[in-house]
Amino acid sequence: MTAKRIEQLTIGIPVHNLQEAAGWYETYMGCEVVPPMLGYVDLKFTENQKLLLFKPNTTDSKEIFYAGANYRENPHYLLRVTVLDIEGFHESLKDSGGQVEEIIGEQGAALGRAFIFSDPYGNRFLAWSGFHCDSKNDLLKDLNR
Numbered sequence: 188m189t190a191k192r193i194e195q196l197t198i199g200i201p202v203h204n205l206q207e208a209a210g211w212y213e214t215y216m217g218c219e220v221v222p223p224m225l226g227y228v229d230l231k232f233t234e235n236q237k238l239l240l241f242k243p244n245t246t247d248s249k250e251i252f253y254a255g256a257n258y259r260e261n262p263h264y265l266l267r268v269t270v271l272d273i274e275g276f277h278e279s280l281k282d283s284g285g286q287v288e289e290i291i292g293e294q295g296a297a298l299g300r301a302f303i304f305s306d307p308y309g310n311r312f313l314a315w316s317g318f319h320c321d322s323k324n325d326l327l328k329d330l331n332r
Contacts, residue, residue, distance in 0.1 A: 195235045198266055199227070201243035201254040202308040208240050211306060215283045216268075226252065238266075266312050273300050273316040280304050295319055 202208035209220045209228045218238065221229035227241040243254035270276045273290060280287045284307040292300035299316040306312075 195237065197229070197237040197239050199239035199241050199252075200266070200308075200310045201252070202240045202306070202310070203242065205240055205242060208306065208308060211283065211285075212238065212240070215280055215306075266310075268312055268314055269317050270314050273302070273314060276314055277302055277304075283307070292316075 205226075205228050209230065212218050212230050213220055216230075216232070218230040218232045221231055221237075227239055230238045230240065232238070241252045244250040244252045245254060245256045247253060277287065277290055285305040287304045288302050290300050290302045292298065294300070297319055299319055301313055301315045304312050304314060
């Protein structure tokens with residue numbers, strides 16, 4: 188058996204205003220802001236789930252926070268969050284300043300329900316209700332519809 192090598196995974200996404208973005212994530216995503224460091228902010232969801240917000244560098248591709256010259260026009264981030272109450276979460280995001288798509292998937296579908304939303308900076312997320320089934324057979328039945 189291979190030894191565990193990764194203790195925690197943190198995903199970083201670009202934002203142009205760290206303080207404003209940290210407040211948005213605290214309000215709409217329910218995370219805790221870890222005291223900010225120079226040029227980035229750590230957000231904690233659970234002990235081992237963190238998101239890092241950073242001010243992007245758009246010119247130096249060797250810099251750690253390089254995001255490309257056109258990161259706002261062509262966001263390349265999609266992070267999935269699993270939520271307990273997809274309808275409630277969807278409703279809470281409608282006036283958040285980001286885009287919120289409609290929920291897809293039937294109520295009780297084995298594959299769950301989902302919607303895409305973005306923060307006010309164009310970073311994309313997929314909110315997902317999780318699987319709603321007891322066996323692989325249920326999943327296969329849903330896929331063959």
